[in-house]
Amino acid sequence: MMWLAPFALLVTSLVHPSSQQDGNTTAPFPNATYPNATSPNPAAAVNASFSPPYYPAPWGTGAGEWASAYAKAQAFVSQLTLTEKVNLTTGVGWEGERCVGQNGAIPRLGFRSMCLQDSPVGVRDTDYNSVFPAGVNVAATFDRGLAYARGQAMGSEHQMKGSDVQLGPVAGPLGRAPEGGRNWEGFSPDPVLTGIQFAQTVQGIQSAGVIACGKHYIGNEQEHFRQSTEAAGYGYNISDAVSANIDDVTMHELYLWPFADAVRAGVASIMCSYNQVNNSYACQNSHMLNYLLKGELDYQGFVVTDWQGQHSGVGSALAGLDMTMPGDTLFNSGQSYWGANLTVAVLNGTVPQWRLDDMCIRIIAAWYYVGRDNASIPINFDAWTTDTYGYQHFFAKEGYTLINEHVDVRQEHADLIRQIGSASTVLLKNTNNALPLTGKEKFTAVFGDDAGDNPYGPNGCPDRGCDNGTLGMAWGSGSANFPYLVTPETAIQNEILSNNGVFQSITNNFAGMQIQQLASQASVAIVFVNADSGEGYITVDGNEGDRNNLTLWDGGDVLIQNVSAICNNTIVVIHSTGPLLLGNYSTNPNITAILWAGIPGEQSGNSIADVLYGRVNPGAKLPFTLAGAREDYGTDLLYIPNNGKGAPQIAFTEGVFIDYRALDRANVTPIYEFGYGLSYTTFSYSNLQVKTVLGMNGTYTPTTGSTPPAPTYGTVSNNTADYQFPSNLTYVPYYIYPYLNSTTLSTAANSSDYGDNSDVPLNSQNSSSQPLLPASGAPGGNPELYDVLYEVTATITNTGSIAGEEVPQLYISLGGPYDPNIVLRNFERLSIQPGMSATFTADITRRDLSNWDTVAQNWAISSYTKTIYVGSSSRKLPLSATLS
Ligand SMILES: *[C@@H]1O[C@H](CO)[C@@H](O)[C@H](O)[C@H]1NC(C)=O
Ligand SMILES: *[C@@H]1O[C@H](CO)[C@@H](O)[C@H](O)[C@H]1NC(C)=O
Ligand SMILES: *[C@@H]1O[C@H](CO)[C@@H](O)[C@H](O)[C@H]1NC(C)=O
Ligand SMILES: *[C@@H]1O[C@H](CO)[C@@H](O)[C@H](O)[C@H]1NC(C)=O
Ligand SMILES: *[C@@H]1O[C@H](CO)[C@@H](O)[C@H](O)[C@H]1NC(C)=O
Ligand SMILES: *[C@@H]1O[C@H](CO)[C@@H](O)[C@H](O)[C@H]1NC(C)=O
Ligand SMILES: *[C@@H]1O[C@H](CO)[C@@H](O)[C@H](O)[C@H]1NC(C)=O
Ligand SMILES: *[C@@H]1O[C@H](CO)[C@@H](O)[C@H](O)[C@H]1NC(C)=O
Numbered sequence: 001m002m003w004l005a006p007f008a009l010l011v012t013s014l015v016h017p018s019s020q021q022d023g024n025t026t027a028p029f030p031n032a033t034y035p036n037a038t039s040p041n042p043a044a045a046v047n048a049s050f051s052p053p054y055y056p057a058p059w060g061t062g063a064g065e066w067a068s069a070y071a072k073a074q075a076f077v078s079q080l081t082l083t084e085k086v087n088l089t090t091g092v093g094w095e096g097e098r099c100v101g102q103n104g105a106i107p108r109l110g111f112r113s114m115c116l117q118d119s120p121v122g123v124r125d126t127d128y129n130s131v132f133p134a135g136v137n138v139a140a141t142f143d144r145g146l147a148y149a150r151g152q153a154m155g156s157e158h159q160m161k162g163s164d165v166q167l168g169p170v171a172g173p174l175g176r177a178p179e180g181g182r183n184w185e186g187f188s189p190d191p192v193l194t195g196i197q198f199a200q201t202v203q204g205i206q207s208a209g210v211i212a213c214g215k216h217y218i219g220n221e222q223e224h225f226r227q228s229t230e231a232a233g234y235g236y237n238i239s240d241a242v243s244a245n246i247d248d249v250t251m252h253e254l255y256l257w258p259f260a261d262a263v264r265a266g267v268a269s270i271m272c273s274y275n276q277v278n279n280s281y282a283c284q285n286s287h288m289l290n291y292l293l294k295g296e297l298d299y300q301g302f303v304v305t306d307w308q309g310q311h312s313g314v315g316s317a318l319a320g321l322d323m324t325m326p327g328d329t330l331f332n333s334g335q336s337y338w339g340a341n342l343t344v345a346v347l348n349g350t351v352p353q354w355r356l357d358d359m360c361i362r363i364i365a366a367w368y369y370v371g372r373d374n375a376s377i378p379i380n381f382d383a384w385t386t387d388t389y390g391y392q393h394f395f396a397k398e399g400y401t402l403i404n405e406h407v408d409v410r411q412e413h414a415d416l417i418r419q420i421g422s423a424s425t426v427l428l429k430n431t432n433n434a435l436p437l438t439g440k441e442k443f444t445a446v447f448g449d450d451a452g453d454n455p456y457g458p459n460g461c462p463d464r465g466c467d468n469g470t471l472g473m474a475w476g477s478g479s480a481n482f483p484y485l486v487t488p489e490t491a492i493q494n495e496i497l498s499n500n501g502v503f504q505s506i507t508n509n510f511a512g513m514q515i516q517q518l519a520s521q522a523s524v525a526i527v528f529v530n531a532d533s534g535e536g537y538i539t540v541d542g543n544e545g546d547r548n549n550l551t552l553w554d555g556g557d558v559l560i561q562n563v564s565a566i567c568n569n570t571i572v573v574i575h576s577t578g579p580l581l582l583g584n585y586s587t588n589p590n591i592t593a594i595l596w597a598g599i600p601g602e603q604s605g606n607s608i609a610d611v612l613y614g615r616v617n618p619g620a621k622l623p624f625t626l627a628g629a630r631e632d633y634g635t636d637l638l639y640i641p642n643n644g645k646g647a648p649q650i651a652f653t654e655g656v657f658i659d660y661r662a663l664d665r666a667n668v669t670p671i672y673e674f675g676y677g678l679s680y681t682t683f684s685y686s687n688l689q690v691k692t693v694l695g696m697n698g699t700y701t702p703t704t705g706s707t708p709p710a711p712t713y714g715t716v717s718n719n720t721a722d723y724q725f726p727s728n729l730t731y732v733p734y735y736i737y738p739y740l741n742s743t744t745l746s747t748a749a750n751s752s753d754y755g756d757n758s759d760v761p762l763n764s765q766n767s768s769s770q771p772l773l774p775a776s777g778a779p780g781g782n783p784e785l786y787d788v789l790y791e792v793t794a795t796i797t798n799t800g801s802i803a804g805e806e807v808p809q810l811y812i813s814l815g816g817p818y819d820p821n822i823v824l825r826n827f828e829r830l831s832i833q834p835g836m837s838a839t840f841t842a843d844i845t846r847r848d849l850s851n852w853d854t855v856a857q858n859w860a861i862s863s864y865t866k867t868i869y870v871g872s873s874s875r876k877l878p879l880s881a882t883l884s
């Protein structure tokens with residue numbers, strides 16, 4: 001989602017394509033076929049620039065663990081009138097209430113408006129909140145427990161602020177290209193690592209009684225052209241948002257994979273993305289929403305738009321959208337595709353009552369599923385100002401009252417944040433045990449803008465939209481306000497002063513003479529450098545969200561060269577949102593250590609000091625590849641529109657070959673590979689054992705049968721007089737209401753194309769029983785996909801002299817000519833005392849061994865030989881075995 005802050009460019013264009021729908025069979029690039037070279041099945045070599053329609057929208061059934069939440073939701077929704085139901089589905093408009101998104105309330109039943117609030121790293125737009133490490137750091141921990149604990153802590157902060165829905169975590173972008181501006185909000189370009197940490201985060205958040213929102217569904221792999229209106233602000237004239245053209249195999253084996261994990265973990269809301277997928281907007285794409293998410297994955301929660309990501313009323317409703325945010329067509333237009341239009345659409349019969357009821361059931365069931373009935377408290381903050389008193393309705397400037405109670409929700413989370421910060425720091429190089437430092441070094445020098453304070457203060461750049469001072473958080477709606485930011489400079493100085501040592505620092509990267517002078521005196525020089533990125537509505541140093549390059553920012557490379565040319569004990573610490581080019585640093589003898597610390601949040605300095613001074617033995621692993629050249633990744637972003645004034649087209653022709661899979665296929669050696677990371681101790685691997693549980697001969701039963709017919713709850717009167725604006729209403733300007741301003745429907749809709757039924761695809765109003773999909777059967781897909789076929793164990797021994805943590809990783813070669821060499825399938829972070837051993841245990845499920853069969857529309861295990869590998873990175877795999 002986005003926030004056009006007051007200083008940012010305000011897009012006022014109301015020109016909008018009103019009715020894109022995926023029944024459109026005219027592919028703009030008929031030649032954009034999927035390359036057969038990457039396909040495990042020749043039939044997958046399809047034209048991926050067209051999204052096949054799938055109707056009707058599946059209605060929730062209370063499947064899996066959702067039964068009791070559904071029963072409560074049915075009892076609640078049965079009592080509602082038409083306008084009360086519409087209220088649940090539609091936001092009240094941008095800056096209409098206090099959270100970044102709120103739907104309408106149901107005052108008659110005492111149900112307050114739901115508060116949807118950013119971000120994936122905490123509570124955005126408020127104070128007295130924590131700033132947690134970013135998703136990319138959580139990935140680097142390879143620690144399920146820390147992912148859960150962070151989710152629970154963030155959920156608890158949202159709960160205490162009165163937020164109902166935390167808008168996170170993120171698995172889209174997955175990280176197709178390393179330059180992607182928001183990759184850090186998500187976890188890793190590996191779908192299994194992302195899927196596990198995404199699901200853990202969801203369960204952590206929801207354990208605190210707050211609805212998690214898995215986003216952005218799907219194909220949101222770059223910031224450029226994600227919205228045509230935003231692109232216009234940058235001078236691009238395009239009619240529609242970029243289309244991510246993704247074939248069926250790649251969709252299943254890569255981009256959809258983590259969402260399946262989240263659905264299986266019970267994620268109660270999912271945000272559809274701004275972009276188009278195969279030339280149909282993600283928020284009205286019936287293939288993505290009806291077929292894949294609600295059909296195949298049997299998703300029981302609700303789908304909410306990204307902010308301003310809705311492009312049609314009837315079309316999106318029938319394609320499976322359940323809630324529109326912030327509710328207006330464009331920010332502050334005062335108009336809505338839903339609101340009154342949805343009331344009208346139900347009354348004129350284009351949106352069946354069962355579809356509206358299903359939206360409401362999904363929204364209310366989500367609310368019960370996470371226990372909002374016990375956890376909900378009044379909203380006590382305001383997203384638009386930190387003033388204590390102000391307007392309840394910010395944009396309309398109405399309802400002056402107490403809006404910010406400044407509730408401190410941080411609890412003891414600083415300890416967890418510090419712990420995740422150090423647990424996510426990857427030790428890349430450590431020549432002759434240069435690290436850990438003792439703190440008793442004779443002369444410690446720290447260099448780099450990235451070590452120090454932002455001169456404007458830690459929150460001095462709105463939504464962290466600059467790269468000044470240490471990079472504790474990247475920019476965009478995925479950020480939060482710091483309560484404080486412990487810089488590396490402060491933490492290291494504290495360390496040295498406690499030992500009565502000598503400490504000096506220079507945070508101006510361009511003070512060449514002073515840098516050389518200080519470097520010549522230092523017994524150890526610690527150089528902090530960074531590379532930043534963020535969301536597309538903010539540009540920093542010419543980077544429109546996405547990075548323009550993979551090199552260091554702010555003269556970081558010159559700084560490293562200046563210091564290391566003089567000091568033969570130079571330690572480099574990198575804060576970055578993703579991969580970057582390390583030049584010859586890995587081989588430069590004066591650079592004795594390199595650490596990647598990611599985007600660590602408010603405790604940044606303490607976390608890195610814990611690692612540098614050996615209180616924490618590093619155990620993190622790279623959640624992506626550090627390649628030698630940008631081209632090595634085999635993927636890149638689209639920076640210039642390639643389809644005239646039409647929607648830019650990105651064909652994901654690399655298929656599933658992103659990050660390490662691309663380098664492996666091309667036989668390119670990276671600088672540091674995916675999964676790599678050192679420790680202050682050493683480990684050995686032995687004794688691989690594979691136990692057959694069900695094995696590969698067991699049967700996999702495609703789901704058959706059909707759904708019950710669509711239920712409806714309560715009755716909707718056809719009398720338009722029942723839905724008029726109440727006479728006693730205190731009307732708030734720009735606010736989106738469910739009411740009609742006329743008893744004539746076309747007048748109430750106030751829409752130039754009223755009555756045009758092209759938005760009603762074939763079968764979309766059908767409420768009869770529907771066939772179940774073979775790969776469906778329970779939330780997350782066919783339950784037999786998660787059957788354990790093999791159990792793998794291996795012995796990991798700490799061969800050094802201090803306690804440490806190691807992440808053994810299980811990779812599989814699926815063996816087909818179009819499969820990656822290896823794919824990660826499991827991992828575990830183990831804590832092992834010196835001289836001791838621990839057992840790594842990992843399950844292999846049916847899904848882990850399957851490919852997507854585009855003809856059967858189901859998963860299948862191919863006949864190719866499957867080999868498993870266990871080791872300490874994607875390229876250090878000492879143990880292997882063939883599965884029989
Ligand atoms: C179908 O898509 C093409 C290409 O984007 C566009 O020109 C055409 O207007 C669309 N047709 C409909 C009915 O939306
Ligand atoms: C596909 O067709 C479009 C439009 O005709 C053309 O601009 C483009 O170069 C073609 N691409 C390839 C890979 O042939
Ligand atoms: C892909 O298919 C085309 C057309 O059938 C064929 O000419 C080409 O050799 C195939 N490429 C590979 C790598 O199999
Ligand atoms: C719809 O929501 C608005 C805003 O919360 C509220 O004022 C109004 O009373 C609600 N309408 C109904 C019918 O509940
Ligand atoms: C109904 O939707 C149309 C766009 O399809 C919009 O122009 C119109 O203003 C909406 N009506 C209301 C009452 O918001
Ligand atoms: C802040 O950062 C911007 C670029 O991100 C840079 O141009 C500017 O000089 C910096 N200002 C300060 C005071 O560091
Ligand atoms: C890469 O981008 C950063 C940030 O805009 C900039 O500081 C740096 O100079 C760029 N690198 C190159 C080689 O242009
Ligand atoms: C390493 O540092 C020494 C000074 O200690 C310097 O003479 C030498 O040139 C440096 N080497 C490199 C590769 O920068």
Ligand SMILES: *[C@@H]1O[C@H](CO)[C@@H](O)[C@H](O)[C@H]1NC(C)=O
Pocket residue numbers: 568569
């Ligand atoms: C690094 O430089 C110092 C003094 O400049 C010297 O004493 C030491 O031997 C050098 N170390 C190496 C490994 O070259």
Ligand SMILES: *[C@@H]1O[C@H](CO)[C@@H](O)[C@H](O)[C@H]1NC(C)=O
Pocket residue numbers: 313314341342344345346348349350749751753754755756757
């Ligand atoms: C029904 O109402 C919706 C919402 O205003 C409108 O888009 C649609 O064109 C209408 N359809 C008919 C058949 O009147």
